[in-house]
Amino acid sequence: MNDIPPPGDDFAMLGYVDLDGLIRGKYATSAKLKSWQEKGGAFCSVVLGWDSRDALYQNRHTGWHTGYHDDPIRVVPGPGRVMPGDGRRFHLVEYADGPGAALCPRRLAGRVLDEACAMGFTALAGFEYEFYVFRETPASALAKGYRGLTPLNPTTGGYSVQRMAVEDGFFSGLMALARQLETPLEAIHPEAGEGAMEFAFTPSEPLEGADRAAIFKAFSRAWGNQNGLSLCYMAKPLNGLPGCGGHTHLSLWQGEQSAFYDPDGEGGLSQTARHFIAGQLKYMPELLALYAPTINSFTRLAPGFWAPTGATWGFDNRTCSLRVVGDSAKSVRVEMRPPAADANPYLVLAAALASGLQGIREGLDPGPAIKGNGYEADLPPERRFPASLAEAAARLRGSDMARAWFGDAFTDHFVTSREAEVAAQRAWVSDWELNRYFEMI
Structure with missing residues (x-):
């Protein structure tokens, strides 16, 4: 019984802010979140190659020519933010070091x-x-x-x-x-x-x-x-x-x-x-x-x-x-x-x-x-x-x-x-x- 997480902590929402300022993400279990926080994770590169209505556009980084590969991501450090409703947490993610990081708006602002x-x-x-x-x-x-x-x-x-x-x-x-x-x-x-x-x-x-x-x-x-x-x-x-x-x-x-x-x-x-x-x-x-x-x-x-x-x-x-x-x-x-x-x-x-x-x-x-x-x-x-x-x-x-x-x-x-x-x-x-x-x- 002690392994059962308290309400609101059994899973969390993770989100990446794309070029258009939209947050793209997913729900993940607390175990998955912890793993990403400790070791990093991966996110589909399609979010770096489609527009605000999910229409694909040709670009060098990702596309059918790459198979829409995954890029490494990391969770932004911190406790996250409490979402409305059931009290679960939201965590920002950003692309980790690599080609994806060069295109990541949050990483760009950080470099400046x-x-x-x-x-x-x-x-x-x-x-x-x-x-x-x-x-x-x-x-x-x-x-x-x-x-x-x-x-x-x-x-x-x-x-x-x-x-x-x-x-x-x-x-x-x-x-x-x-x-x-x-x-x-x-x-x-x-x-x-x-x-x-x-x-x-x-x-x-x-x-x-x-x-x-x-x-x-x-x-x-x-x-x-x-x-x-x-x-x-x-x-x-x-x-x-x-x-x-x-x-x-x-x-x-x-x-x-x-x-x-x-x-x-x-x-x-x-x-x-x-x-x-x-x-x-x-x-x-x-x-x-x-x-x-x-x-x-x-x-x-x-x-x-x-x-x-x-x-x-x-x-x-x-x-x-x-x-x-x-x-x-x-x-x-x-x-x-x-x-x-x-x-x-x-x-x-x-x-x-x-x-x-x-x-x-x-x-x-x-x-x-x-x-x-x-x-x-x-x-x-x-x-x-x-x-x-x-x-x-x-x-x-x-x-x-x-x-x-x-x-x-x-x-x-x-x-x-x-x-x-x-x-x-x-x-x-x-x-x-x-x-x-x-x-x-």
Whole structure:
């Protein structure tokens, strides 16, 4: 009888975060989990060679030419997180050393953080997400063709206390879910738009922050479905309304001292912070596919919809791509605003941090901060964003900076995955095309 595990410990869920930020995994017995924790395990390489809808695409690492081999994996150290319901635990896994590790988003972010450490810095990160909530199940939304969906709220009500009081079960339920998953939310509130919401995670060590983002997005969707709701993290699910950002806040530290703060600098910024901002600006357009990884991502990047359209920066200016926030050593940070809610948090972290660190290495200067409407800034061509995922993927493929920081294997593989996304969209007849051309052309 003593060998019978207590309730909730007889098996656990294991999950890998793929290129699209989806968690792919399986249930495993406690014995299997223990074996993987001690010796490592293996995971089918197909998750490195299919898209978000399980469609295969040609790539060098895996495919019919390799027989979709297994790659070695390891369990991320730690006790795991308690899942909703029966109290069983969820553990992240990542690809272990080998070819799979070069393509693993979590390992990539870890390598960039190691480089920051080698340069004498540690980092602090805070992720925040906008999303829409519908009174729909996945089945009912599909049956409606994802049109005419019923939002959680019938009218807009940004920051509305009334909305939060009326829907207390939703807001308190999400806060409780985050607490149980050990992915604590600092705040949550209604945004402008029917059913629009936003939450922010408590700042943390960057890799832990990305873990929290990936895990909470997955389990919040599941929690919503269990309660007859659909939580949508698409970059822009509705016409005429703002899209959903996945803003990321970063700061650098040297021991207990902020590397970004200088009371004598403009806006309290140190020279290191200015170099960091300049690097993010310089490389933002060629890394945009990592911040805006889907066809839909580019519908969000439009003037007047709270999303940037070019590489700009300013102090507490939400029309800019980079918003400098804070007025003290503890609070000063840079908010990266181009990422959409559909972006992989590990890849956003890797791109935002690597580009900033590269700016420090090159000693770049960001130029004057924009005051007023950043959408009206007269930007040189190299600071303008690619207009589509196809253009963004091409820019990333030709980026020497990406290859130096992320490696040829990852850069080529990720670009290939985005090119496959573009090809899938080009072969599909959209509602827009039918509405525009069916009768009159």
